[in-house]
Amino acid sequence: GAVVSQHPSRVICKSGTSVKIECRSLDFQATTMFWYRQFPKQSLMLMATSNEGSKATYEQGVEKDKFLINHASLTLSTLTVTSAHPEDSSFYICSLDREANEKLFFGSGTQLSVL
């Protein structure tokens, strides 16, 4: 069964609004979750590493004030795209691992379209 639940699967919003994406671990406690972004016909690029109870670690070039990550519990991490603009339109996908150095489990992804 699914290990990771991600919602919403698709969101359309107006430019300037904020959008929150949730990523839930369904059957185990995840101290670390990863957020990726994927533009059309491109690969997945790591945006940030979400650590439970501490600040997220952002990759170079990713604006931490624009992409707010909250990992307040061992089963939930949220990504909030603040003041979204059309260039933020992308596929966002979260992932986590159940054991260190094993495969990552992925959420089903969120397609964000900013008008």
Added chain:
Amino acid sequence: AQKITQTQPGMFVQEKEAVTLDCTYDTSDPSYGLFWYKQPSSGEMIFLIYQGSYDQQNATEGRYSLNFQKARKSANLVISASQLGDSAMYFCAMREMNSGYSTLTFGKGTMLLVSP
């Protein structure tokens, strides 16, 4: 330098034939894992197969096998007896175990189209 290189943007194969998707990698970490994921048009990432750097034998999972050539730093995915449902994007990825935090680095992907 790119850590994962997939040189085939697209591949065509006929149903029931075998196909090889290429992947080369670059790392100085002696401990690493290599992964293949399938991404259909729905966007979900489906794990296919894993090869550890210390594994002596090539990994196999059903119709999927990984041709691991460590000296050449290649980890090609072989899909036997292709099916129409295999049409999707395929990503090769690597996880370096001794990095500060261990997540996946992905290649650019190969789009596989299986024809009847």
